[in-house]
Amino acid sequence: MIEKLKEVGLKATPQRLSILRELDKKNHPTIDDLYQNIKKDYPSISLATVYKNLNMLKDEGLVLELTPLSASEKSKYDIYIEPHIHVVCTHCNKIEDFYVNEALEECKSLLKKLTNKNIKNANIIGTTLCDECKIKLKK
Amino acid sequence: MIEKLKEVGLKATPQRLSILRELDKKNHPTIDDLYQNIKKDYPSISLATVYKNLNMLKDEGLVLELTPLSASEKSKYDIYIEPHIHVVCTHCNKIEDFYVNEALEECKSLLKKLTNKNIKNANIIGTTLCDECKIKLKK
DNA sequence: CTATTTGCAAACCCTTTGCAAAAAT
DNA sequence: ATTTTTGCAAAGGGTTTGCAAATAG
Numbered sequence: 525m526i527e528k529l530k531e532v533g534l535k536a537t538p539q540r541l542s543i544l545r546e547l548d549k550k551n552h553p554t555i556d557d558l559y560q561n562i563k564k565d566y567p568s569i570s571l572a573t574v575y576k577n578l579n580m581l582k583d584e585g586l587v588l589e590l591t592p593l594s595a596s597e598k599s600k601y602d603i604y605i606e607p608h609i610h611v612v613c614t615h616c617n618k619i620e621d622f623y624v625n626e627a628l629e630e631c632k633s634l635l636k637k638l639t640n641k642n643i644k645n646a647n648i649i650g651t652t653l654c655d656e657c658k659i660k661l662k663k
Numbered sequence: 664m665i666e667k668l669k670e671v672g673l674k675a676t677p678q679r680l681s682i683l684r685e686l687d688k689k690n691h692p693t694i695d696d697l698y699q700n701i702k703k704d705y706p707s708i709s710l711a712t713v714y715k716n717l718n719m720l721k722d723e724g725l726v727l728e729l730t731p732l733s734a735s736e737k738s739k740y741d742i743y744i745e746p747h748i749h750v751v752c753t754h755c756n757k758i759e760d761f762y763v764n765e766a767l768e769e770c771k772s773l774l775k776k777l778t779n780k781n782i783k784n785a786n787i788i789g790t791t792l793c794d795e796c797k798i799k800l801k802k
Numbered sequence: 803c804t805a806t807t808t809g810c811a812a813a814c815c816c817t818t819t820g821c822a823a824a825a826a827t
Numbered sequence: 828a829t830t831t832t833t834g835c836a837a838a839g840g841g842t843t844t845g846c847a848a849a850t851a852g
Contacts, residue, residue: 535826535831555816570834575817577832579734591730591738595718599730611778624777631770635789638763639750647788648770652780674806674851694841709809714842716807 528605532584542566543577544586547603552590552619554598590619593651607645613654615661620654667744671723681705682716683725686742691729691758693737729758732790746784752793754800759793 525544526536534540542562546553553561559574578601581587588604590612597617602610608623628646635643653661664683665675673679681701685692692700698713717740720726727743729751736756741749747762767785774782792800 537826537832539833568834571816572818572835573833579818583733583735585732589730591728593724594722596722609774611774611780611782614783620778622778627773627777630773631787632789634766634769635748635750635787638766639759639761639789639791641750641789641791641793643750643789643791644753645790647790648774649786650771650774650778650780650782651784651786652778652782654780676807676851678808707809710841711810711843712808718843 528586532586534580534584539566539569539573540577540581542569543574543581544603547587547601550603550621552600552602554600556598558601588647590649592617609648609650611650611652613657614651615653615657618654618656667725671725673719673723678705678708678712679716679720681708682713682720683742686726686740689742689760691739691741693739695737697740727786729788731756748787748789750789750791752796753790754792754796757793757795 525541525548529536529540529544539562542565543558546558546561555574555578558578559569559571562569562574578587582589586604588602590600590602590610592598592600593612593614594617600619602619602621606623607625607628608621609628611620611622612618628648631648632643632646635641635646664680664687668675668679668683678701681704682697685697685700690696694713694717697717698708698710701708701713717726721728725743727741729739729741729749731737731739732751732753733756739758741758741760745762746764746767747760748767750759750761751757767787770787771782771785774780774785
């Protein structure tokens, strides 16, 4: 984590590390979730610091913003150090990560062939009806 | 276009149609681009109407919000009636559409296999250095 | 005729900014 | 020692809201 920050030229402040640690729990928090959760460990952190850091980390590609499907939902944030793909539930909007590197590479080479471009990265978001919602809706 | 609106239960007002027509030019406008361009044909349209409609169309899946990679860029909007994928330039942020249905289906079945879920849809965004930027940067 | 949509302006609130103090390297 | 980062509070600006009038079906 600290090394990743050094790589991109950002200082390893405790605030920044707590943001990354929180994101590393992989529960895809909104900005406010993130702020509330970090405050438990680090009560003096300010919301402005969370915003500034998310923007910097996003610009460096260490953090991903996941845009909601529906207008009433808010953006969620995800750590992006290990490549992975997302599957979002169309009903409850829960996001699941899948660390399927081979698939990602396969998709990328497919994209390269089709677009005739050198695809650096591929961001893939699948939609589904998650298992929990499937059960709930059957009732 | 009118039929699509009927399908999702939205009335075909001239404002709404002008929004869809503008998006159908496929140049991925920001909200403000959209508003400025529509005003040329429809000077009385209000920004609030553009917002309301984008949200409704997004909720119905007819419009896609494309989140920028960097914090300084704004979201872009795209019509999503024909399935397609996006390739965004990491340097100038331009977005290109690729109507590659076979690839999309291939990716979806790959996702189904890997996640063991019934993937309804797959949203794929590749990153690249676009041809124009490649030339510019060589100089 | 009824339900939806529009447009205006105000309200809202999320996000950014400026700056001095603190902290990281 | 230098540069970055933090935190506060205020400013800013994008987005939403409420409501009466207009419009679609």
